[in-house]
Amino acid sequence: MVKIKDIAERCGLSVASVSKALHGKTDINPKTVEYVKKVAKEMGYIPNSSARMLKTNHSYIIGLLFIDSTNSGLTHEYFSIILSNIRDECKKHGYDITFISNQLGKNECSYYEHAKYRNCDGVIIACADFKDPRVIEIVESEIPTITIDYDFNDHSSVNSDNIQGMKDIIKYLYEMGHRNIAFIHGELTSVTQKRIKGFYNACSEYGIEVNEDFVREGRYHIPKVSGQITRELLQNKNRPTVIIYPDDYSLLGGITEIEKQGLRIPEDISVVGYDGILLSRLMRPIFTTYVQDAVEIGKKASEKLIEIIDNPKVTLPERISVVGKLQEGQTVKKLN
Amino acid sequence: MVKIKDIAERCGLSVASVSKALHGKTDINPKTVEYVKKVAKEMGYIPNSSARMLKTNHSYIIGLLFIDSTNSGLTHEYFSIILSNIRDECKKHGYDITFISNQLGKNECSYYEHAKYRNCDGVIIACADFKDPRVIEIVESEIPTITIDYDFNDHSSVNSDNIQGMKDIIKYLYEMGHRNIAFIHGELTSVTQKRIKGFYNACSEYGIEVNEDFVREGRYHIPKVSGQITRELLQNKNRPTVIIYPDDYSLLGGITEIEKQGLRIPEDISVVGYDGILLSRLMRPIFTTYVQDAVEIGKKASEKLIEIIDNPKVTLPERISVVGKLQEGQTVKKLN
DNA sequence: CTGAAAGCGCTAACAT
């Protein structure tokens, strides 16, 4: 492996000068810079990040916390788009990314320890159990962090605007003439709570009376569960004119059940999803769903974190909200 | 940051002894080991990987090449499952992963340079343009690599068994009485070539006469394209009894077109997908498709690479084939 | 403008 020392010898310079030249510092002869760079290239010089890191305490590595409790994290489209865009945005700024786990060699460790071990300049917490003491530990540590879809006090976060999302859905349903709305939401995470809040606020705003029996807890990404709840909702004599699902996969489960009951969508009953995954646009009828802007969420999280890393003192905690947009689709019928 | 020297001072030992104790070496008093470990824990010692790497030339980092040229990449379920399982398997062995790109700080670089810069012990090439000189460069370098779904001479690879996949499909179709089979395949990658080969071989084996007009090139993951080709196939007077698609998303495009033409699946025409993504099991009718074992592919790739890293001399290049299984589903009709 | 030298934190010969 060719190193700076080798270049120095070949150029008849000191390692210090070569290092400076390679970094284009100003206190060095431009011709020397040019010469050194040329020789370095010829010799196939590749810097060694470990040596650099050891000296500078700056790794240009960003740690990622993507913990899939149910083996679902990375494989869900929402998160994989976020990941993909974090990667691209970090790359643009010269940062690499690595996953943070609770494993260090043969031993267990905390997320903080792992991130420290790898000298991460910052950590993006994309999906994790935010109540986990080990997650809290890293957030409250000196490592800059940014959370996605969760707010810690005095820490920056990027949030998909779930309140607005529900409001947009309700507004659309209202305009389409729906007044008898069922809402199946996911397990009670903070995201879910925001959606529930948005749901009630919007209903109240539009003077829609909420039937509490029609607000039901399901499970994210488990079509069977929403299918079952759908069946129960349909049995109601005064059944809802529209059902809102926690996500597009759940919506699919609902659709399956509805069709099994011999009902047509949207003629007999309307349905709405959430997320706006690719599938929602490929299905016929096209799903009415709220498209979360996962691309922007990934980008913003990376940008903000890098901003904090670059200006640790100056940067204030910020809660960035990323709005999505309603995909009207074809699964909601206009009433009257 | 507490370092070995701090522990040494506190324990009244040399840094060498502390280092040995921390690694549980044998030439050190067990009581000392215990004591040192206790003190290290108390002081919150976290090793520094850069220093370690610099000294040992062993990073415990595996580089990942996941280049998404538009259609493939992180957001496709097949690859995200592979990624997820690479991550888990590497973690199990104490390895971390990082993405390799062509960006090094502010400058462009080759994949090899990037991997070298980060001292990757090995690289998994999961999706990339295998004809790209920069991909070839890293494969032919001294860095251990393993490719997924592509074979380089004298290099290890893990392959989803595409030939077997097609054979299983044809066998099933044959048993279901189909003799007039259309096959829409993806753009001509090496994977596609294997599938085509498997298709022809199997047809010949079962005495199925292939109508060349019914073997068509489509595009992976572009439902519209397969929809268009489907339409053309349906216009044929002696139209096929079954259409095989390059993937499940494409199949969805085909289904949309078929239903638009007022035909029913599988009563009027049968269809078959490839991949076996989650969606294929949620749709009604359930897709008949070949389920690739992405979990196993990710695991095997990691295992094999780590084996090569651990035994660079001993390990022979190996082409590992991972078979999937046919999901019979409900989109193929039994004829006669 | 260039160079000498210190040192980042750690490991592993090689003493003792």
Add this chain to the structure above:
DNA sequence: ATGTTAGCGCTTTCAG
């Protein structure tokens, strides 16, 4: 069983 020491490759004062 423990300690001494050199050095991994790099950056960065500080001196010239």
